[in-house]
Amino acid sequence: MVYYDILCYIDVPQEDGKNIRVYLNVEIQNNPYPGYSIITRGYAYISRIVSEQWGSEYDDKL
Template sequence: NSYFQRLNNVIDIAHHGRVEFDYFCCINLPQADGTMKRIYLDVEIQNVENPGYAPLTRGNDYLSRMITSQNGKEYDYRNYDGMKKTYVIWILP
């Protein structure tokens, strides 16, 4: 529907590298005043019991890249308030 949009799960950021998300989307949430609030969501499944790093650290990296990828789309250096909230959900089976 128009409120939910799956996004390209690969983000390349110049001088910072490439990241591949398991499931990356944005959700437009209708507000009572008729406006829309957008959030970005990444869902990751970590199948390796001990990947050799802390998933929390990797999650912080993913959040940072999700925010940086909004630059020039949701916000720029003149309007940092346009930055949208981002969430990462880790599923550790």
């Protein structure tokens, strides 16, 4: 099970009137050497965030 500390998004207005959605995931770590690569952990969180959006923001019809 993965728990997020803070997960939110910001819609950034563009000159053409559309928005770009930027996701912000803030994780607080209390161990600077957790025994695994921080990059690997980042990939896991990014994958989870994208998969949770499947069907609501992303689908196979795009």
